Amino acid sequence: MRRKSDLPVKTCATCGRPFTWRKKWAKVWDEVRYCSDRCRGARGKPGKGDKTSAS
Numbered sequence: 001m002r003r004k005s006d007l008p009v010k011t012c013a014t015c016g017r018p019f020t021w022r023k024k025w026a027k028v029w030d031e032v033r034y035c036s037d038r039c040r041g042a043r044g045k046p047g048k049g050d051k052t053s054a055s
């Protein structure tokens with residue numbers, strides 16, 4: 001029997017939360033470091049710190 005919990009798990013480099021293997025990551029799982037696009041985009045720059053577009 002297969003268990004859902006048998007899926008690989010990694011820890012997100014941004015939020016530090018564990019995330020589970022997803023089918024869309026099947027080919028790039030070794031490269032996946034973030035739980036979502038949001039965390040991947042937030043790397044190094046928390047929030048919108050764009051000085052060029054200051055209002």
Ligand SMILES: [Zn+2]
Pocket residue numbers: 012013014015016017034035036039
């Ligand atoms: Zn994350």
